[in-house]
Amino acid sequence: MSKVNVVSAEIVPRLRLQLVASESISHGEIIVQGCEEEVQDHRTWRTLQVDESRHLRNEFLNFVDHSCSPNALLDVDKLALLAIRDIAAGEPVTFFYPGSEVELSQTFECQCGSSECLRSINGGFYLSLEQMRWTRDKGYCTAFMQRQFERLLGD
Numbered sequence: 634m635s636k637v638n639v640v641s642a643e644i645v646p647r648l649r650l651q652l653v654a655s656e657s658i659s660h661g662e663i664i665v666q667g668c669e670e671e672v673q674d675h676r677t678w679r680t681l682q683v684d685e686s687r688h689l690r691n692e693f694l695n696f697v698d699h700s701c702s703p704n705a706l707l708d709v710d711k712l713a714l715l716a717i718r719d720i721a722a723g724e725p726v727t728f729f730y731p732g733s734e735v736e737l738s739q740t741f742e743c744q745c746g747s748s749e750c751l752r753s754i755n756g757g758f759y760l761s762l763e764q765m766r767w768t769r770d771k772g773y774c775t776a777f778m779q780r781q782f783e784r785l786l787g788d
């Protein structure tokens with residue numbers, strides 16, 4: 634598990650690691666395939682939420698940044714990160730954290746540069762109803778989070 638060494642980035646704030654496409658990726662393609670052995674029962678700032686009590690920790694997914702204009706989404710049934718649009722070589726792979734996580738272990742101020750940037754980022758349960766609807770309509774949420782939003786929205 635030599636990749637685990639890169640967690641030193643946590644204690645060297647100026648060193649930042651992110652997942653970047655090394656070649657172009659087509660809409661719908663699997664970017665990272667996770668597996669059941671990587672599913673744990675608790676959230677950390679490195680996991681992706683699968684459902685109420687399951688969280689995926691994968692050595693590559695660790696380094697997928699948030700964006701308010703993302704290009705990827707976790708398929709919670711396949712445990713796979715999929716491209717939700719074409720991604721050019723050299724482009725960072727991103728997903729919309731509130732569309733994946735009920736809450737975040739650490740909130741942060743987003744600087745993604747999107748014209749639709751939400752600025753203050755927490756989990757999906759902290760979105761306004763309008764933002765939940767926007768997330769769902771944009772297709773930025775996992776099937777699990779879509780069910781949560783639709784319950785809260787009453788749709």
Ligand SMILES: [Zn+2]
Pocket residue numbers: 700701702743744745746747749750751752
């Ligand atoms: Zn943003």
